[in-house]
Amino acid sequence: MQQPNRLRPFFENITFEREDNEAILNFGPQHPSSHGQLRLMLHLQQEMITKAHPDIGYLHRGMEKMAENMIYNEFMPTTDRMDYIASSSNNYGFALAVEKLIDVKVPRRAKVIRMLLLEINRLMSHLFWLATTALDIGAMTVFLYGFREREYLMDLIEDYCGARLTHAAIRIGGVPLDLPDNFIANLRKFLAKFPQDIKDYEDLLDKNRIWLMRMENVGVLSKEMALSWGCTGPMLRASGIAWDIRKEEPYELYDEVDFKVPVSDKGDNYARYRIYMQEMRQSAHILEQVADMYDKVVKDNDTALMAHSPRYISAPKIDIMTQNYSLMQHFVLITQGMRPPVGEVYVATESPKGELGFYINSQGGPYPYRLKLRAPSFWHTGVLTDLLPGHYIPDVVSIIGTTNIVFGEVDR
């Protein structure tokens, strides 16, 4: 028995046996394959898990509380820190919720740029998922390949907004910047070689004996369990429910692009892996179409990037610098913040991890009265309670891997 003291609590990282031969294993919170600060308390019979108890909150920063004390535009960079693997999708979810609340129309050029950012983020997130999960299972090569391709995308994002991880690349009412020169050319260069890259990963993994042993029939998530636990995104689609918010409740320009929603009825790790791979193909396909859309927008000389709504959104910079009234508006909006109408809104978008929802209750003030962040990973962590029992310890790693949880958004 350890001697507990204040600096070293007795329960940390130990196993002990009781009379019924049940052992309790603490997995994490600093385990490299827990993808962040996840602590799992696993009750074991030999190597089989009988009970799993995920413990979260190690990265809790109180974003909902922060939101209540910030003006709407101020909160935008905070949303970056939720799912920091694909920050623009969080920015977008929040921007869309506020836009619905204040009822503004986003110009087409901004929509096209947002689509590009969202799909690049999806690819970045999926590549990151593939790389880290493969690493957990022991496929070092795929890890290096995945990060190599992700680097191209990070460079593209860096060209656009200057940041690589926390983009804050979307504003309420549009986007702050137009695409830089060569962005579309570089993107096309990437898209030309990317299908071959996906094929490389699949050649390495699809029929790899170790990969199959770790993935096939492991972590089978039934349809009922997925629905009941609020699972969304690839987790839900791998369990046999064709539900993609981009398709079912189209936002932005998703109703104008052609893409398929991959579904599997297996529900195991391998099904999820296949869904991620197929989604990457679909994202690349969407990006090709959106790149053409951007060319058309340029040809039409459609230059507006921010919605026109003087009550809520600052005028373009040139107006602010030349017109007194725009300057006054801008000053008030920056110092006091916009005051959306009284009401509430819940907007769900399909982030790379699943349904990302923003519930905003506005009481007409410059601060949200209540803001609830519905992060998909929160429930994908919760489902581990029911998913892990019956599996063995090594399966825990591959199951956590395929749930694709990010602790920035679990703990918020």
Add this chain to the structure above:
Amino acid sequence: MRTYKPKDNVQAKPYYTDRFYVSPQVPKQDVSSDEVFASDLTVLKENFTIHDAYIQIGQMVVYINASDNYKVLKLLRDKLDYTQLSEMSAIDWLAKQNQFEIFYQLLSMEKRKRIRIKCFIDKDEAINSVEKLFRSADWSEREMYDMFGIKANNHPFLKRILMPYDWEGYPLLKTYPLEGDEFAAWYEVDKIYGKEAREIIGPEIRDTARVDRYDSERFARLGHEVPKGTKITGNEQKQPLAYQEEGGVFMIDKFDENKSIIITDRDR
């Protein structure tokens, strides 16, 4: 005399609001404007008391009695195809009417519709757990308890989820300040070093934006740094810019600010 500040809501306040400013409202549509919602509502009305129902930004909002919450959600799940509980949480209205508002955000994939079921409970009143209907409520209700102190009856494991188990106070209440209360300021000091170290260490500074211009130990005196604990007289020497580790070892040997090259071209 100190000015009076209200204690029932200590969140950020706008520093200026026009006396005659009237907030616009997000328009509410009648439920009869949408067929699917209208038929759902008639089924609900046959079985339960409905206080109010309207459509706002494409989603139906229905106010029910708090005691009906389990039955209403069961009906919605089993009969009306609302198979997923996307989200549930509470809103603090204690300052205004001494009540919490609880909302359940439901999704029907069959109908492609989302509805929000809402109810009010008094302070210190508990709500029935819906964990038996939707497993996702297990964690949502724990989070609600953690953040607001609202208890859920019949919940299998109602413990804090995001905050530490031994935390005191409920962070999302409007009476709870952003940087935490007094308990929060001493929590880590007590936990790591023990209560006896309070006088030596002092309370944790939880306001990350705080800048103390008389601070002689932090970044506030950049370029005029002095040893820790020195009395500030105002005649401090300007320090040359150099990178140094704590022990006094220079990390960059012979660094000369004037001779160094400043790179402007990124792709040099």
